[in-house]
Amino acid sequence: MSFDRLAAHYGWMEAVVAGPRLQRSRVAWIDRLADRRRLLIAGVGHGRFLRAFLARRPSARVTCLDASRGMLHEARERARRAGCDLARVEFVHARLPEWSPPAEPFDAIVTNFFLDCFPPAELAATVACLASAAAPDARWLLADFAVPKRGPPRWRAQAVHALMYAFFRATTGIQARALTEPDPLLAAHGFVLRGRKSAEGGLLRADWWERVSR
Numbered sequence: 001m002s003f004d005r006l007a008a009h010y011g012w013m014e015a016v017v018a019g020p021r022l023q024r025s026r027v028a029w030i031d032r033l034a035d036r037r038r039l040l041i042a043g044v045g046h047g048r049f050l051r052a053f054l055a056r057r058p059s060a061r062v063t064c065l066d067a068s069r070g071m072l073h074e075a076r077e078r079a080r081r082a083g084c085d086l087a088r089v090e091f092v093h094a095r096l097p098e099w100s101p102p103a104e105p106f107d108a109i110v111t112n113f114f115l116d117c118f119p120p121a122e123l124a125a126t127v128a129c130l131a132s133a134a135a136p137d138a139r140w141l142l143a144d145f146a147v148p149k150r151g152p153p154r155w156r157a158q159a160v161h162a163l164m165y166a167f168f169r170a171t172t173g174i175q176a177r178a179l180t181e182p183d184p185l186l187a188a189h190g191f192v193l194r195g196r197k198s199a200e201g202g203l204l205r206a207d208w209w210e211r212v213s214r
């Protein structure tokens with residue numbers, strides 16, 4: 001599995017296919033990170049969320065993790081060209097769920113259009129790995145595709161998902177064939193859903209989760 005082949009094209013492809021819609025979901029809850037000091041962006045991709053975050057919080061420490069060197073290069077270069085201060089930003093080439101988190105926990109985790117890359121067992125291991133990197137009061141921002149429960153929005157989403165998974169399986173080799181619902185996994189690791197915004201008739205979802213002490 002590698003997004004390297006797509007890395008240089010990901011930005012313009014998103015602009016053509018989705019316009020501003022995905023970015024609206026990525027930043028839907030960004031204000032909930034206003035007091036966070038140490039952020040992990042898993043599957044950072046081309047870094048659109050990173051740039052939006054650094055524009056608001058240039059003094060925060062950010063770790064950007066991705067399995068694709070090409071994507072990490074895109075994220076770093078685009079942030080540099082946008083004038084972001086990268087002194088406190090670390091780019092980590094690693095694959096989840098095999099990554100070993102650092103000892104110092106993150107007080108925020110961000111996964112945008114990332115958890116949908118995983119088949120069920122690997123998703124469970126990936127959420128467990130990210131949760132083990134998170135502080136007891138961590139927040140988790142998540143934007144992703146979704147499938148509405150019924151009716152035409154559901155049929156539309158199923159058609160879009162079928163096309164998307166066929167495309168990404170062919171171009172990147174991801175193993176997932178369909179979306180696995182991550183909610184029970186986050187809940188199992190002590191995260192509580194604080195807010196959810198849906199867009200595009202339920203095709204897109206933006207969540208804000210918070211870990212509560214048990």
Ligand SMILES: C[S@@+](CC[C@H](N)C(=O)[O-])C[C@H]1O[C@@H](n2cnc3c(N)ncnc32)[C@H](O)[C@@H]1O
Pocket residue numbers: 002003004026042043044045046047049065066067068071094095096097111112113114117
């Ligand atoms: C669909 S892209 C989303 C990128 C970005 N977060 C966004 O909002 O557009 C998924 C990203 O996750 C990375 N990725 C996929 N599987 C991964 C894994 N197992 N470990 C680390 N990164 C992975 C890919 O290289 C790619 O950059």
